[in-house]
Amino acid sequence: MASNSINLDGPAFRHIPAGVKAKLRPIAIEKIQAIYDWVENECIPREPVMEAQVQARKWAMPPLMKELREKAKAKGLFNLFLPNTFKESPAGLTNLEYGCCAELLGRTYWAAQTVNCHAPDTGNMELLAKYANDEQKKRWLQPLLDGTTLSGYSMTEPSVATSDATNVSIRITKKGDTYVINGRKLYANCLWNKDLSFYILMGLSDPENPDQWARHSMLIVPADTPGITQVRNLTVLGYDWAPEGHGEYVYENVVVPKENLILGEGRAFEIAQGRLGGGRIHHCMRLLGQAERALELAVMRAKDPRFKPRGKLIGDFDSNIERIAQMRLNLDAMRFIVYNAAETIDLVGPKAGRQAIAQCKILVPVGVEKLVSECMQMFGGQGVTQHTPLPTLWAYARWARLADGPDSSHRHQVGRDELKKAPAITERHQTYNRRAKEFAEQYGEKILMMPEDSL
């Protein structure tokens, strides 16, 4: 499809702010349109069939998902999340450009997987592309890029505060040409899913190291390694999230070859930092699409002639007109926050852009959670049942406040960074006061000053 034949005022681009639209390159315009067509025509109308297949098989990839993945790959829609900074990037999109695609993918929960842009494989692919050696890339990265396998990321533990990953305590012990793992893990995809082939696991390899940032290592652990027991699949907000799921594990003398060590012993933090590039805000990008979907449902219900409390359409009550307006304004404001974070990563990288990332991770999940909740309210009793996708949309927004690190720790970081400005701010205000005194003397005015010691 030639990008100059695509209508930039069409529905695929409807919500993209003019300033962002102006920056989109022809390849991005093509991919955004193609993703829009894909989600609208191939995914959303198949939602009930996908749900029926998941319920029938639970812990295996549904045949429909396999079929759609093959089709999407053939259409050149795979792996668009990999930004132009990777040589493996298929289309060389920027994070900002991918953000426009990801929002559209968010319109149905599983659409991202049809185009191989789903967590945690996206983060793992970025990690392996960045830090794995050639042999590891061939064996573990390539099948993920090809979409022939799935992976998990295993950091969280049940008995420590993992949001501070220096607490990670599962033991990795070197033994000859192998590493032996003992301990417990929480989350990371469910082992019952036979399409899952490996975990990237973070563990404690050198507890005595005086440098707390050099005590941990990352290993590739094949899912069929003896000694891994899945205690249960965790339900999240009551859902089992099959077929990926979220497991709880015991590792007992799990042996992996030394070739499965990523980058080097003690380098887990270096890797973990690098893993979290654009991937950190993919959930927020998709949540915008989820929120648009929820708002559409509320608008539809508000104008549905079958529902007339007190003889009026739900959307004819002033309170609901205002509610709809507020949701639209909040959603558009959240979009600016997401796009700003994506563009900041493109321009200065995730480290220098951490404030923009934090802003996004703090404000968007909680904002979408509230928005979906309001939409449920307008929908009445059916809004919290399986009659609408609203409960799953709400659950996604709620758990996104925790996944990849809780919003509280981002808030903590933003607050600390703000407080670090105190000395410079104080100095500036002392200068104001000194100058105010000088001006007062110059104009012969008697002024009320701050106490002398604040000068």
Ligand SMILES: Cc1cc2nc3c(=O)[nH]c(=O)nc-3n(C[C@H](O)[C@H](O)[C@H](O)COP(=O)(O)OP(=O)(O)OC[C@H]3O[C@@H](n4cnc5c(N)ncnc54)[C@H](O)[C@@H]3O)c2cc1C
């Ligand atoms: C749906 C879902 C999927 C997940 N997938 C994965 C996965 O694939 N792999 C994986 O390893 N993990 C995964 N997780 C786990 C998630 O990353 C952790 O739950 C999260 O990082 C918090 O760690 P914790 O549970 O150990 O909580 P803790 O570290 O114990 O924190 C508990 C609470 O303490 C408070 N807190 C923490 N730090 C601060 C702070 N600095 N300031 C103020 N308050 C603070 C917060 O309220 C926080 O929620 C997933 C979680 C969810 C919900």
